[in-house]
Amino acid sequence: MFAIWTETVIQLVGVLLLSPLVAGVLARIKARIESRKGVRVIQPYFDLAKLLRKEDLISSSSTVVFSTVPFVVFGIYILISFIIPVVAPFPVLFTPSADFLGGALLFALASFLQVLAGINSGSQFTRLGSSRSVVFSAFAEPTLVMVFFAVAIISGTNNPYVTNEVLVSSVRIYLSLPHLLSTAAFFMLLLFETGKLPVESQSLNELGMIDEGRLYEYSGRNLFLLKYSSMMKQYLLGSVFLNVFLIPWFMQYGIVGTIADIPIMLAKWLLLIAIIAVIEETVAKLRLFKIQDFLSVSFALALLSIITYSLGGII
Secondary structure, three states: OHHHHHHHHHHHHHHHHHHHHHHHHHHHHHHHHOOOOOOOOOHHHHHHHHHHHOOOOOOOOOOHHHHHHHHHHHHHHHHHHHHOOOOOOOOOOOHHHOOHHHHHHHHHHHHHHHHHHHHOOOOHHHHHHHHHHHHHHHHHHHHHHHHHHHHHHHHOOOOHHHHHHHHHHOHHHHOOHHHHHHHHHHHHHHHHHOOOOOOOOOOOOHHHOOOHHHHOOOOHHHHHHHHHHHHHHHHHHHHHHHHHHHOOOOOOOHHHHHHHHHHHHHHHHHHHHHHHHHHHHHOOOOOHHHHHHHHHHHHHHHHHHHHHHHHHOOO
């Protein structure tokens, strides 16, 4: 019991510590590609600390939903960090509370709550961001469920930890066409969910924002929770992509192994960060009405993965 508690704490601390670091490394690499010096890789930690010291300003026209959602969303991502293989390759505490599909529904719930908060903010800008998020989430959330369902039937289990073991032990399944299609679908979805080009650019003004537009009315502690949640979401989705889809190997067992998994995860993330940074610096942003086409392709790849498996099995 002591071991599983220790491993659970290590996994949670790993998520909390590495999430801002990954965001900082990505910003630094993008700056270097653009021949700029860029900020320090630890700058997100200082930005989060600064938000904690600021006062919470809440509009008089907002409702209690607006100020409650940041805490609930942050708690949801904490729960997700126990469900998926982020650091440890074996189940930890609270892992039995949900499976692959349950994790996808928790991601969808967090997104829905943020939309609800934006609508209840009393600001037209946040309502605009929320309305856009609803339109695109109608394509993104079913795709996330479809991708997780695809990898579940390919591996024969809806437990993400067991899926990791199946892919590690079977190169044939890892290199199968259904798995490659679901990997491509999830990567496209990852770019959308984390607000990366060609879907969204952090440098756009209010009229071009999607997810960031929902945060305009927040400040202080509430903004801290949502910014931290956004970093955790990026880290959790990226970790699923790395540990279940792209690089399921090298995860260690035991307390010492779980600690060793933290720098291993960081090394995996450096590869993913490099790929994302190159994509962001080499492609242009899609027009808003083209984003639905982008998500439709992702959904089609996930569906094709299931159809391919159903027709021919592991090819």
